[in-house]
Amino acid sequence: MRVAINGAGIAGPTLAWWLQRAGHEVILVERAPAVREGGYVVDFWGLGYDIAEKMGLVPDLRALGYPVREVRYVDAHGRRRGGFDVEVFRHLTHDRFTSLRRSDLAATIFGALGDAVETRFGDSIASIEDGPGGARVHFERGDARDVDVVVGADGLHSRVRALAFGADDVAEVSLGYHVAAFDAIGYRPRDELTYVSHGVAGRQVSRFAMRDDRSLFLFVFADEHLREREPSDDAERKRVLTNVFADVGWECPAILDAMAGAGEVYFDRVSQIRMPAWTKGRVALLGDAAACVSLLAGEGTGLAMVEAYVLAGELDRCGGDIATAFARHETLLRPFLAGKQAAAVRFASSFAPKTAPGVLVRDWVTRLLRIPAIADYFIGRDLRDDLVLPDY
Numbered sequence: 086m087r088v089a090i091n092g093a094g095i096a097g098p099t100l101a102w103w104l105q106r107a108g109h110e111v112i113l114v115e116r117a118p119a120v121r122e123g124g125y126v127v128d129f130w131g132l133g134y135d136i137a138e139k140m141g142l143v144p145d146l147r148a149l150g151y152p153v154r155e156v157r158y159v160d161a162h163g164r165r166r167g168g169f170d171v172e173v174f175r176h177l178t179h180d181r182f183t184s185l186r187r188s189d190l191a192a193t194i195f196g197a198l199g200d201a202v203e204t205r206f207g208d209s210i211a212s213i214e215d216g217p218g219g220a221r222v223h224f225e226r227g228d229a230r231d232v233d234v235v236v237g238a239d240g241l242h243s244r245v246r247a248l249a250f251g252a253d254d255v256a257e258v259s260l261g262y263h264v265a266a267f268d269a270i271g272y273r274p275r276d277e278l279t280y281v282s283h284g285v286a287g288r289q290v291s292r293f294a295m296r297d298d299r300s301l302f303l304f305v306f307a308d309e310h311l312r313e314r315e316p317s318d319d320a321e322r323k324r325v326l327t328n329v330f331a332d333v334g335w336e337c338p339a340i341l342d343a344m345a346g347a348g349e350v351y352f353d354r355v356s357q358i359r360m361p362a363w364t365k366g367r368v369a370l371l372g373d374a375a376a377c378v379s380l381l382a383g384e385g386t387g388l389a390m391v392e393a394y395v396l397a398g399e400l401d402r403c404g405g406d407i408a409t410a411f412a413r414h415e416t417l418l419r420p421f422l423a424g425k426q427a428a429a430v431r432f433a434s435s436f437a438p439k440t441a442p443g444v445l446v447r448d449w450v451t452r453l454l455r456i457p458a459i460a461d462y463f464i465g466r467d468l469r470d471d472l473v474l475p476d477y
Contacts, residue, residue, distance in 0.1 A: 086104075086109045086110070086233045086234065086400060086401075086405070087109070087110045087111075087112075087230075087231070087232040087233050087234075088100075088101075088104055088109060088110070088111050088112075088232060088233065088234045088235075088236060088400070089111075089112050089114065089210065089220075089222045089230060089232045089234070089235050089236070090111060090112070090113050090114065090236045090238055091114050091115075091209060091210045091235075091236065091237050091238060091239045091243075091244060091245045092114075092115065092237065092238035092239035092240060092243075092245075092372075092374070093113055093114075093115035093117075093120060093191070093195060093204065093206075094121070094191050094238065094239075094240060094372070094389075095187070095190060095191055095194065095372060095386045095389040095390060095393075096238040096371040096372030096373075096374075096389035096390070096392060096393045097113055097115075097236070097238035097239075097371070097372075097393075098113065098191065098194040098195045098197075098198060099136070099140075099194055099389065099390045099393035099394065100236060100238060100371060100393035100396060100397050101113050101198055101202045102140060102194065102197055102198055102202075103393065103394055103397030103398070103401075103477075104397050104400065104401070105198070105201045105202050107397065107401040109400070109401070111202045111203065112202075112203045112204075112205065112230060112232070113198075113202050113203065113204045113205070114204075114205045114208050114209060114210060114224065115204070115205070115206050115207075115208070115209075116207070116208065116209045116239075116244075117206065117207070118206050118207045119206055120188070120191060120192050120195050121188055121191065122188050122192075123186075123188055123268060123348075123349060123351070124186060124187045124188045124266065124351060125186070125187060125266040125301065125303055125351065125380070126151070126184055126185065126186055126187070126293055126295075126301055127184070127185065127186075127187045127190070127385075127386050128174070128182065128183075128184050128384070129146065129150070129182070129183050129184070129185060129190065129386060129387060130174070130178045130181055130182040130183075130384070130387065130468065131178070131181075131384060131387050131468065131469075131470040132387060132388075132390075132391045132470045132472060132474060133384070133386060133387020133388060133389070133390040133391055134178075134181045134182070134387060135181075135474070136387075136390040136391060136393075136394045137390065139394075140194075140197060141197075142193055142194065142197060145193050146183060146185060146189075146190065146193055147183050149185050149186070149189045149190075149193065150183030150184055150185035150189075151183070151184045151185065151278060151293075151295070152183070152184075152278060153171045153184045153278050153279070153280060153293075154170065154171055154172075154278045154279060155168060155169070155170055155171060155278070155279045155280070156168045156169055156171060156279075156280045156282070156451070157276070157279055157280065157281050157282070158282050158283070158284070158447075158448050158451060159281060159282070159283050159335065160283070160335075161283065161334035161335050162335075163335065163336075166448045167447065167448025167449065167450075167451040167452050168448075168451050168452070169451050169452070169454035169455060169460075170454075170455060173454055173455070173457070173460045173464075174464075174468070176457065176460075177460065177461065177464070177465055177468050178468060186295075186301075187386060190386055194390075205224070205226075205227065207226070208224050208225055208226045208227065209224065209225050209239075209244055210222055210223070210224060210225075210235070210244060210245055210248070211223045211224055211225045212248060213235055213245070213248050213249060213368060215235075215249070215365075215366040215367050215368060216367075219231050219232060219233055219367065220232055220233070220234070220235050220366070220367045220368070222235055232367075233367065233405075233407065234367055234368075234369065234400065234407060235249075235367060235368045235369070236368075236369050236370070236371055236396070237249070237368065237369070237370045237371065237374045237375075238370075238371040238372050238374060238389075238393070239374055240372070240373045240374060240377075241257075241353065241354075241356060241358065241373045241374070241377050243370065243373075243374035245368065245370065245374065246358075246370055246374050246375075249365050249366070249368040250360070250365055250370075254360055254361055254362065255358065255360055256358070256359045256360065257354075257356045257357070257358055258356060258357045258358075258359055259308065259354060259355070259356050260355045260356060260357065260379055260381065260429070260430060260433045261307055261308050261355070261433070261439075262305055262306065262307055262308060262354075262355040262381070262433060262437060263305075263306055263308060263311055263315075263352070263353070263354055263355060264303070264304065264305050264351075264352070264353060264354075264355050264380055264381075265303075265304040265322060265326055265350055265351060265352040265353075266301065266302065266303045266304070266350070266351040267301075267302055267344055267347045267348075267349070267350045267351065268295070268299050268300060268301045268302065268347065269299065269300055269302070269343040269344070269346070269347050270297075270298055270299055271298055272292070272300040272339075272340075272343050275294040275300065276292075276294060277294050278294075279293075279294075280292075280293050281293070283333070283334070283335035283336070283337075284437060284438075284444055285333055285334070285441070285444065286438065286439055286440050286441045286443070286444060287306060287307035287309065287310060287437070287438075287439045287440075288304075288305075288306045288307070288310060288329065288330060288333050288437070289304070289305045289306070289436075289437040290302065290303070290304050290305075290330060290333065290335070290336075290337060290340060291303045291305075292336070292340065300343075302340055302343070302344070304326055304329075304330065305355070305381070305436065305437040306329050306330075306437070307437070307439050310329045311325065311329070313325070315352075315354075316352060319348075319349060319350050322350040322352045323344055323345060323350060325352075326341070326344065326350070326352075327341050327344075353380070355379050355380055355381055355433065356377065356379060357376075357377050357378060357379050357426050357429065357430075358373065358374065358375065358376055358377040359376070359426070360375065360376070362415070363375040363376065363411075363414075363415055363419075364411040364415065367407060369396060369411055369414075371389065371392050371393060371396060372385075372388070372389035372392055372393070373385060373389065375392070376392075376419075376422045376423075376426065378422070378425050378426050378428075378429045379426075379429045379433065381429060381432060381433045381436050381437075382425060382426075382428065382429035382432065384425065388422065388425060391418070391472075391474070392414075392418060392422075394474070394477070395414050395417055395418055395474070395475070396410075396414045397477070398475060398477030399411075399413045399414045401477065402477070417472075417475075418472075421470075421471070421472045424471075428466075428467045431467075432467065435447055435450075450463065
């Protein structure tokens with residue numbers, strides 16, 4: 086089977102790995118000139134961790150990861166007012182848990198492909214001619230290709246989704262927040278292996294000390310604080326963040342100063358993608374392109390790997406009956422991912438509450454997470470993946 090995959094983030098290379106392992110021909114296309122670097126830190130656990138273990142990647146991922154010790158919420162003077170020991174997560178996941186940069190996870194998966202998969206960086210699928218005998222894929226650069234399946238693994242703002250589905254069957258559901266991130270060298274203070282956050286109603290800024298004297302900064306703010314159009318370049322992003330966080334206090338003046346001299350700033354809406362179907366003809370969507378749970382869900386990378394594993398397995402099993410493979414993939418995963426999306430909606434409002442009382446309650450609850458029974462009640466159900474994966 087010949088498969089064209091648009092997007093070399095998490096889902097795309099995972100799908101490519103499993104397909105080429107089964108003997109299928111894959112072309113992986115990525116708009117960026119190389120595997121993306123930087124970005125925010127994700128927590129990695131659950132079924133995604135299981136898939137990484139099947140791929141032999143866990144030792145590398147744990148070496149790249151950070152054994153975070155504490156999540157700490159502080160007031161405007163830097164005094165602790167909430168938080169918890171991350172050991173609670175390790176206990177609930179039986180130590181199958183690590184925190185690492187999303188880009189490090191993506192690079193590790195891509196590196197595992199070696200030379201087995203044709204990869205085209207600096208390119209993207211430009212159009213798709215879908216027919217009963219196959220699909221002809223046209224690229225922005227280079228010759229067209231005839232393939233059996235086209236997969237859009239190209240994120241929240243998927244190009245393949247726009248080409249194949251248009252806007253009629255796509256719902257981008259805002260969770261009411263925007264998010265931004267950047268990193269800087271030499272920032273002080275550093276609290277090693279501690280995720281430190283300060284928030285006021287509807288606005289939160291966090292920092293995390295990484296290797297090589299780098300610090301990562303994450304901003305989350307409610308949509309009502311964006312009183313202009315969404316920024317389109319780094320200069321506009323920095324200006325918007327400066328306006329939104331100028332009066333938040335704590336270390337914000339120093340963090341905004343560090344941002345002024347930083348390079349690329351990640352900036353996006355916090356949204357989910359909900360669709361009545363993830364496939365159309367010979368086109369399938371995967372990961373955030375199909376059923377984005379949102380950045381605040383905390384498990385999007387792992388879920389993308391699960392989706393890729395299942396789709397690869399069903400395509401390999403189907404004997405050329407692509408419609409059946411697509412249907413089995415969706416039947417198995419849709420209820421599971423719908424539950425994850427519902428959990429993400431619940432979590433977003435508690436991650437960065439929009440009211441001052443909400444901030445106080447969040448901080449109070451996080452202090453109680455040191456008690457195992459309370460931790461299991463509040464977060465245990467969302468950490469568990471109630472799905473049995475087929476053994477392809």
